[in-house]
Amino acid sequence: xxxxxxxxxxxxxxxxxxxxxxxxxxxxxxxxxxxxxxxxxxxxxxxxxxxxxxxxxxxxxxxxxxxxxxxxxxxxxxxxxxxxxxxxxxxxxxxxxxxxxxxxxxxxxxxxxxxxxxxxxxxxxxxxxxxxxxxxxxxxxxxxxxxxxxxxxxxxxxxxxxxxxxxxxxxxxxxxxxxxxxxxxxxxxxxxxxxxxxxxxxxxxxxxxxxxxxxxxxxxxxxxxxxxxxxxxxxxxxxxxxxxxxxxxxxxxxxxxxxxxxxxxxxxxxxxxxxxxxxxxxxxxxxxxxxxxxxxxxxxxxxxxxxxxxxxxxxxxxxxxxxxxxxxxxxxxxxxxxxxxxxxxxxxxxxxxxxxxxxxxxxxxxxxxxxxxx
Ligand SMILES: *Cc1c(COP(=O)(O)O)cnc(C)c1O
Numbered sequence: 001x002x003x004x005x006x007x008x009x010x011x012x013x014x015x016x017x018x019x020x021x022x023x024x025x026x027x028x029x030x031x032x033x034x035x036x037x038x039x040x041x042x043x044x045x046x047x048x049x050x051x052x053x054x055x056x057x058x059x060x061x062x063x064x065x066x067x068x069x070x071x072x073x074x075x076x077x078x079x080x081x082x083x084x085x086x087x088x089x090x091x092x093x094x095x096x097x098x099x100x101x102x103x104x105x106x107x108x109x110x111x112x113x114x115x116x117x118x119x120x121x122x123x124x125x126x127x128x129x130x131x132x133x134x135x136x137x138x139x140x141x142x143x144x145x146x147x148x149x150x151x152x153x154x155x156x157x158x159x160x161x162x163x164x165x166x167x168x169x170x171x172x173x174x175x176x177x178x179x180x181x182x183x184x185x186x187x188x189x190x191x192x193x194x195x196x197x198x199x200x201x202x203x204x205x206x207x208x209x210x211x212x213x214x215x216x217x218x219x220x221x222x223x224x225x226x227x228x229x230x231x232x233x234x235x236x237x238x239x240x241x242x243x244x245x246x247x248x249x250x251x252x253x254x255x256x257x258x259x260x261x262x263x264x265x266x267x268x269x270x271x272x273x274x275x276x277x278x279x280x281x282x283x284x285x286x287x288x289x290x291x292x293x294x295x296x297x298x299x300x301x302x303x304x305x306x307x308x309x310x311x312x313x314x315x316x317x318x319x320x321x322x323x324x325x326x327x328x329x330x331x332x333x334x335x336x337x338x339x340x341x342x343x344x345x346x347x348x349x350x351x352x353x354x355x356x357x358x359x360x361x362x363x364x365x366x367x368x369x370x371x372x373x374x
Pocket of ligand 1: 187
């Protein structure tokens, strides 16, 4: 089965990991810091805190932002469940705002209609690798005293109005799962424009341990002392994983270029095909395409999904609207709430897209889709 996404691992990646295994630090060592610095450099220069997954990054970011009971987090339903569930798990109320009909990105007008004085975070998702409209979202957040969050699990390496992902929102979260635009196996990071927020996130992912003597409440314990002021979790990324990430980062631009080429090849082949609609792209965005989300019209998405899988093409669907998950339905969230997201979900089909996909494989996917639709 041709997968919809997969990692690209070079011999240099293997060597980088092996070197760590032969060294002194498997975790909490210098390679973690080096990886965080490299992520920071690739995402606009703000402090990056690494962690064990994109989900951990969201949990850490919301916790650092102080999200809790009584707060609202406004987000898109067209995302992986963790964008919302990590706010819910902290006790916040998640408010879903609909997406734009064509891009499936959080619609600033829909956000404007639901924000209140209780809104703590407005969390957009750069769906498929295409940045959301942060210049429209930031003033709404500023007006109600909320932070903007960019769930950039799909979009590291992309730009919006010439600015890199990582510099678009107050907080940016990343995932390094194998299907994403670069990988550490499991892994993630969050990038913060505000240094105090970054430090709070760092401590949250380090069990809450405070090591700065100037902040100690207990001043006379001894040189071994560290103390906890707020609860935290162990979400630390290892040096082993960080070495893989550092090595992968040297190929981020090449990954993006190949993903762009494949997307252009799909677009050219599918633009005039009846029964499908190709992904929308804004003129001021340079996406780092993670998914190729074609839309299958006339109610045929499921049929096309099953027939392509039968032909060995590992298509995927991204995503079921988050509030359809029973955990949200059981809280009273109703279907029909975000019609654009639901219409998008009904038609969406992710075609295979990863850097090592060959032109011949792209053509095979296109021919298979033509054959199934004929
Ligand atoms: C993958 C993903 C996550 C979660 O990342 P993990 O590393 O799998 O925990 C969060 N949000 C979006 C949009 C994702 O695609």
